[in-house]
Amino acid sequence: MAEEGIKAIFEPKSVLLVGASGVKERPGVISPALFTSIISNMSSSYKGKTHVLDLSGRLSGAIKSSKDVPKKQELAVLTPSPELALKHIRKLVDRGVKAIIIPAGGYKGEQLEELVRATVKRGVRVLGPNSAMGVLNTANGLYTTSERGLMPRRGKVALISQDGGLDAAMLDWACFHGIGLSKFASLGDKVDVDEVDLLNYLAQDGDTRAICIYVERIEDGRKFTDAIKEAVKRKPVCVLRGAGKGLERAEIFDAAIKQAGAIRARNIEELFDIATALALQPPMRGDRVAIMSNAEGPAMLAAGAIERKGLKLAMLSGEVKKAINSRYQSIDVTNPIDMTASAGAEHYEFVLERVLADPNVDGVMVVNVLRSRTIKPEDVEVVAKAARKSKEKPVVDVAVGGGDHVLVREVLRDKGIPTYDLPEKAARALKALYRYGQVLSKVKE
Amino acid sequence: MEHESKQILTAWGIPTTRVELARDAAEAIKAARELKYPVVMKISSPNIIHKSDAGGVKVGLSSELEVHQAFKEIMDNARAYKPNAKILGVTIQEYVSHAREVIVGTLQDPTFGATVMFGLGGVWVEALKDVSFRLAPLTADDAREMISEIKGYPILAGIRGEPAADIDAIVDILQKAGQLAHEFPEIVEMDINPIFVFDRGKGAIAIDARIILKEEK
Numbered sequence: 001m002a003e004e005g006i007k008a009i010f011e012p013k014s015v016l017l018v019g020a021s022g023v024k025e026r027p028g029v030i031s032p033a034l035f036t037s038i039i040s041n042m043s044s045s046y047k048g049k050t051h052v053l054d055l056s057g058r059l060s061g062a063i064k065s066s067k068d069v070p071k072k073q074e075l076a077v078l079t080p081s082p083e084l085a086l087k088h089i090r091k092l093v094d095r096g097v098k099a100i101i102i103p104a105g106g107y108k109g110e111q112l113e114e115l116v117r118a119t120v121k122r123g124v125r126v127l128g129p130n131s132a133m134g135v136l137n138t139a140n141g142l143y144t145t146s147e148r149g150l151m152p153r154r155g156k157v158a159l160i161s162q163d164g165g166l167d168a169a170m171l172d173w174a175c176f177h178g179i180g181l182s183k184f185a186s187l188g189d190k191v192d193v194d195e196v197d198l199l200n201y202l203a204q205d206g207d208t209r210a211i212c213i214y215v216e217r218i219e220d221g222r223k224f225t226d227a228i229k230e231a232v233k234r235k236p237v238c239v240l241r242g243a244g245k246g247l248e249r250a251e252i253f254d255a256a257i258k259q260a261g262a263i264r265a266r267n268i269e270e271l272f273d274i275a276t277a278l279a280l281q282p283p284m285r286g287d288r289v290a291i292m293s294n295a296e297g298p299a300m301l302a303a304g305a306i307e308r309k310g311l312k313l314a315m316l317s318g319e320v321k322k323a324i325n326s327r328y329q330s331i332d333v334t335n336p337i338d339m340t341a342s343a344g345a346e347h348y349e350f351v352l353e354r355v356l357a358d359p360n361v362d363g364v365m366v367v368n369v370l371r372s373r374t375i376k377p378e379d380v381e382v383v384a385k386a387a388r389k390s391k392e393k394p395v396v397d398v399a400v401g402g403g404d405h406v407l408v409r410e411v412l413r414d415k416g417i418p419t420y421d422l423p424e425k426a427a428r429a430l431k432a433l434y435r436y437g438q439v440l441s442k443v444k445e
Numbered sequence: 446m447e448h449e450s451k452q453i454l455t456a457w458g459i460p461t462t463r464v465e466l467a468r469d470a471a472e473a474i475k476a477a478r479e480l481k482y483p484v485v486m487k488i489s490s491p492n493i494i495h496k497s498d499a500g501g502v503k504v505g506l507s508s509e510l511e512v513h514q515a516f517k518e519i520m521d522n523a524r525a526y527k528p529n530a531k532i533l534g535v536t537i538q539e540y541v542s543h544a545r546e547v548i549v550g551t552l553q554d555p556t557f558g559a560t561v562m563f564g565l566g567g568v569w570v571e572a573l574k575d576v577s578f579r580l581a582p583l584t585a586d587d588a589r590e591m592i593s594e595i596k597g598y599p600i601l602a603g604i605r606g607e608p609a610a611d612i613d614a615i616v617d618i619l620q621k622a623g624q625l626a627h628e629f630p631e632i633v634e635m636d637i638n639p640i641f642v643f644d645r646g647k648g649a650i651a652i653d654a655r656i657i658l659k660e661e662k
Contacts, residue, residue, distance in 0.1 A: 218556060219556075220556075221554070221556035221557035221558070221580075222557060222558055222580075225557070225580065246555075246556040247556070248556075249554060249556075251576075251578055252554050252556075252557055252560055252578050253556070253557075255560075255577065255578035255579055255580070255591075256557050256560075256578075256579075256580050259579050259580055259587055259590075442586065
């Protein structure tokens with residue numbers, strides 16, 4: 001069972017947006033425009049019930065006083081300045097609020113203490129302050145941020161972050177590259193809710209199949225690695241490291257998360273590349289990879305990338321080679337399998353099915369170079385069709401190129417096959433799937 | 446001090462060369478007789494860290510006469526090297542034939558607590574920073590992974606027909622050192638350097654060790 005307070009942050013029954021629309025803008029005071037942006041973002045995307053409490057009452061339809069707030073608003077988003085927010089926070093807690101998101105910063109020593117006394121000490125969970133990008137949930141449309149247009153597609157990757165600027169950049173990246181997310185949260189200053197709470201929650205979350213964390217500061221390293229150890233029993237965890245407090249000795253941090261079973265990404269692109277594969281495909285139980293391609297050059301690059309990642313090129317079994325050649329004589333069945341430029345959808349489907357059934361193969365990288373006469377973007381759909389027949393082994397697709405990759409991605413995006421524009425990225429994804437396979441076999445021992 | 450650090454390691458089941466502290470030449474000869482010749486002699490002083498630089502190390506001593514002379518020379522060299530150094534005496538230890546060198550260390554990381562470090566000895570660790578880390582305590586898998594993770598691993602696995610080093614013996618030392626650092630956070634730092642690792646099945650032995658304890662406030 002997920003903890004009630006954390007659950008209320010992502011899946012509230014009802015949300016209360018608190019702000020002061022009439023406050024004059026000046027440095028240190030959160031902009032009333034931010035408040036109205038959150039209201040408009042929530043009203044256009046959130047599927048649940050929202051109430052608005054306007055403490056300097058101008059907005060029409062808004063509640064004017066905290067005593068008029070209907071009971072049991074599970075989640076409150078608190079945008080006013082610390083002074084104003086602290087005046088009302090106890091009343092909100094009295095009305096039954098279970099969790100509070102604070103996008104604003106500026107809470108100083110005594111104000112932080114008062115905040116904790118009024119909330120955390122009374123069993124209310126607080127995300128922030130400085131949780132600039134707040135929380136996103138693609139399942140219920142929860143969108144507690146003032147920035148527009150950053151709601152990613154619905155997917156199975158959850159993202160935890162803690163820095164306002166990077167949060168927005170990562171969400172923009174995810175939107176632009178069509179990466180599907182389940183949930184997002186910005187930790188901010190972590191007065192209460194931290195990465196351990198969110199790891200525990202997301203490990204149990206039915207919509208999330210892989211968890212990504214950007215870590216900028218960490219207080220208790222052991223609590224963090226213990227939470228990773230628990231989470232990886234259920235789903236993979238990918239970590240991107242910043243360089244703040246507690247991360248001074250990067251080599252120790254890297255070793256610690258590896259030991260706990262997390263997979264480290266070196267940059268944002270790698271984080272999403274591997275997380276997407278981990279969320280969509282089964283872990284790879286061995287290190288033997290088959291490559292099948294309709295062009296020799298990309299297949300060679302793929303083979304090189306596989307070996308550089310410490311994976312092996314599978315030796316196909318005699319029966320599988322025979323089965324392929326008895327139907328298509330022209331295919332060179334030595335791995336990497338060269339299906340030649342004449343290969344169309346039927347070749348891909350037939351060969352992929354056979355290769356996946358080969359006991360000598362643990363995972364497959366499918367390479368396709370689009371050709372107007374033999375293989376069009378929609379033809380690549382057969383990759384998903386053939387892959388579905390094998391639930392145990394991962395398949396990743398490389399549509400080498402720029403625009404061609406985007407076209408293939410559109411075809412495969414909702415069919416569970418991760419696609420990449422370059423073989424090196426696909427090799428990295430397979431390596432992550434292999435690492436997670438190893439982590440799982442250790443857990444099961 | 447080295448002999449005290451080694452007593453801790455020995456008590457914890459980490460194989461070390463036997464070492465005795467001698468305060469005069471007669472004690473040195475008595476110790477050498479018990480240890481079997483040849484022996485190695487080193488200055489013992491909290492103020493002298495680089496013993497070789499101080500002329501404080503003599504190896505391959507095989508008779509009472511040599512031990513007697515070595516004692517005097519080491520003491521004279523040390524006094525000349527650092528006149529104000531507090532000198533406890535000279536340690537006598539058994540001589541071990543050379544083998545592949547590794548180092549095992551522990552530290553208390555402010556974020557993660559007891560942490561174990563592993564690397565090849567000598568130039569590898571100093572010049573190339575070719576080391577790996579894991580949090581203590583370690584499983585045998587953790588220890589194996591940290592050994593195979595360093596770039597110099599082929600040196601231990603055996604290159605060009607050379608037999609493999611006794612990896613299991615290193616695993617055992619890594620696990621025991623990790624356990625020690627984990628159970629005694631007052632061990633701020635431990636440096637077992639070098640450890641001689643013999644061919645597979647023949648074990649490994651700590652040649653020198655240094656343990657730094659938290660100072661009482």
